[in-house]
Amino acid sequence: MNHDAYPDNYIRGILNSVKSIAMVGASPVNVRPSYFAFKYLAQRGYDMIPVNPGHVGKELIGKPFVASLADIGRPVDMIDIFRNSSHIMPVVEEALALDPLPKVIWMQLGARDDAAAEKAEAAGIKVVMNRCPKIEYGRLSSEISWMGVNSRTLSSKRPPAPTQGMQLSLNRTSVGGGHTAAADRAAKNKTEQS
Amino acid sequence: MSDRLPGFSTLAVHAGAQPDPTTGARATPIYQTTSFVFNDADHAASLFGLQSFGNIYTRIGNPTNAVLEERVAALEGGTAALAVASGHAAQVVVMQQLLQPGDEFVAARKLYGGSINQFSQSFKSFGWNVVWADPDDIASFERAVTPRTKAIFVESIANPGGSITDIEAISTVARKAGVPLIVDNTLATPYLIKPIDHGADIVVHSLTKFLGGHGNSIGGVIVDAGTFDWSKDGKYPMLSEPRPEYHGIKLHETFGNFAFAIACRVLGLRDLGPALSPFNAFLILTGIETLPLRMQKHCDNAKAIAEFLSGHSAVASVSYAGLASDKYNQLARKYSPKGAGAVFTFSLKGGYDAGVSLVSKLTLFSHLANVGDTRSLVIHPASTTHSQLDDAAKVRSGAGPDVVRLSIGIEDKEDLIADLEQALGA
Numbered sequence: 107m108n109h110d111a112y113p114d115n116y117i118r119g120i121l122n123s124v125k126s127i128a129m130v131g132a133s134p135v136n137v138r139p140s141y142f143a144f145k146y147l148a149q150r151g152y153d154m155i156p157v158n159p160g161h162v163g164k165e166l167i168g169k170p171f172v173a174s175l176a177d178i179g180r181p182v183d184m185i186d187i188f189r190n191s192s193h194i195m196p197v198v199e200e201a202l203a204l205d206p207l208p209k210v211i212w213m214q215l216g217a218r219d220d221a222a223a224e225k226a227e228a229a230g231i232k233v234v235m236n237r238c239p240k241i242e243y244g245r246l247s248s249e250i251s252w253m254g255v256n257s258r259t260l261s262s263k264r265p266p267a268p269t270q271g272m273q274l275s276l277n278r279t280s281v282g283g284g285h286t287a288a289a290d291r292a293a294k295n296k297t298e299q300s
Numbered sequence: 301m302s303d304r305l306p307g308f309s310t311l312a313v314h315a316g317a318q319p320d321p322t323t324g325a326r327a328t329p330i331y332q333t334t335s336f337v338f339n340d341a342d343h344a345a346s347l348f349g350l351q352s353f354g355n356i357y358t359r360i361g362n363p364t365n366a367v368l369e370e371r372v373a374a375l376e377g378g379t380a381a382l383a384v385a386s387g388h389a390a391q392v393v394v395m396q397q398l399l400q401p402g403d404e405f406v407a408a409r410k411l412y413g414g415s416i417n418q419f420s421q422s423f424k425s426f427g428w429n430v431v432w433a434d435p436d437d438i439a440s441f442e443r444a445v446t447p448r449t450k451a452i453f454v455e456s457i458a459n460p461g462g463s464i465t466d467i468e469a470i471s472t473v474a475r476k477a478g479v480p481l482i483v484d485n486t487l488a489t490p491y492l493i494k495p496i497d498h499g500a501d502i503v504v505h506s507l508t509k510f511l512g513g514h515g516n517s518i519g520g521v522i523v524d525a526g527t528f529d530w531s532k533d534g535k536y537p538m539l540s541e542p543r544p545e546y547h548g549i550k551l552h553e554t555f556g557n558f559a560f561a562i563a564c565r566v567l568g569l570r571d572l573g574p575a576l577s578p579f580n581a582f583l584i585l586t587g588i589e590t591l592p593l594r595m596q597k598h599c600d601n602a603k604a605i606a607e608f609l610s611g612h613s614a615v616a617s618v619s620y621a622g623l624a625s626d627k628y629n630q631l632a633r634k635y636s637p638k639g640a641g642a643v644f645t646f647s648l649k650g651g652y653d654a655g656v657s658l659v660s661k662l663t664l665f666s667h668l669a670n671v672g673d674t675r676s677l678v679i680h681p682a683s684t685t686h687s688q689l690d691d692a693a694k695v696r697s698g699a700g701p702d703v704v705r706l707s708i709g710i711e712d713k714e715d716l717i718a719d720l721e722q723a724l725g726a
Contacts, residue, residue: 257316270339
């Protein structure tokens, strides 16, 4: 997989196939980005599991924290790692010790570890790096367009009717709609500097 | 299969718009409503807390305006955009996110007269201090930068003389100073120049001009390039520090490379209030669909008319970067190869009186204070758009007493030339 530019169908396929998501580094503090993403994904029907050893005994929107992936005690489809790049490898190694293996390992916006990605892909796991599943869901469903964000999708098809009030469906037909090359270059320069 | 990148004309028609999910309407509906119902209390709380994407109140966002925002963001190659009530509103909202009282920004001297006024007079009362620099002397931008500088502002094609700005050179100054470069791309539109490709961090437009293009709606837009790191040194607390009105959210941390557009929306538009009417958004969107066709015709007509004027005995000089002899022609070839825009000035040998006489004799050109209409327009800047500047500043900004400004429309060029010929000749 080319981790610099994912086809929309790759991301859409992942978000459409996974049912359960363990979020490593989830925060119970309601202004943290991980809290936002956790709640958004839970509202869209994903079975969310917060993983953070610092918050065991607490809950995140009613879901109890577990200390580690091994403590989940049931199969999970996707591991969403809300940690920075230097903390990715140990989490991936923990994920690779699970039985059954997760289908997807997702590293949050700003996080990228190519060696860890290679290891996971060698075990047959799909990998996404430096993306946010909330943003990608919002982009592909076009919900994020309500905020004036460039969804980089085009469509002449009527999208499915909204679900649960005004939530837009991921099952929308679209093609690539332009790029934000300058932003990608800036993000890459920043990663290389850090 | 990797995703194909659509071309500019395809984006101009499609970006941001799709059939309405509930009615199937293919043109973008005008959502002429102030407010939007919530699913339930938790949904309302999520929207107010910025945890969900959605509609609350048209002062903060509207689905028709959102289509316009995404379309302009796509055409400029930005991550997100925010539509506002006018180009001037766009400038206030941008600066509110960047400057605290006592801060400075560096701006090119050659700007739309209204911007010169806004920056030097109104902004002063907010404690935002403009420091002028000369776009023909890049070193003057470097010299103008101080530790209080928070941004650099230029026009891609400068009003009124149509000069072309060396955006890359100025973006180098901005990067060195650690501040964002803001480019007003009104007179070029992204069809001619995409400032983000040349190093701009923020692009603003008066949508009233070529983007809307039909002289029927006032509007403005702010485009976030997604390129600037707002959190690196604490210089931009609106983006990097916890926001008390949103329970301590840090906007840059939360919204990443579209945080600036979000800040403009949830701090600027929400609190200052210059919302764009959805009806105006609809008219401007319709205009943008034909932007590539119109803009090329505007430029082709402008070049023909500039050439005609430069050969006319009553004309002292023509300032149009599309002419091979113009001092900005090299920059025009680099930045704006499809054409040098359609707003330019010329001066008459007969001075002020000849300018007044010309304006009164023209029959197809409309005498009014706008540019970027389908119709051809004429104005005498010294007595109108630039009248609030002192005489020296008028000359510096290219609006001396003998100068006439044209905005060339998309009529047949032969008719426009005939009109100018009769008005100049008699």
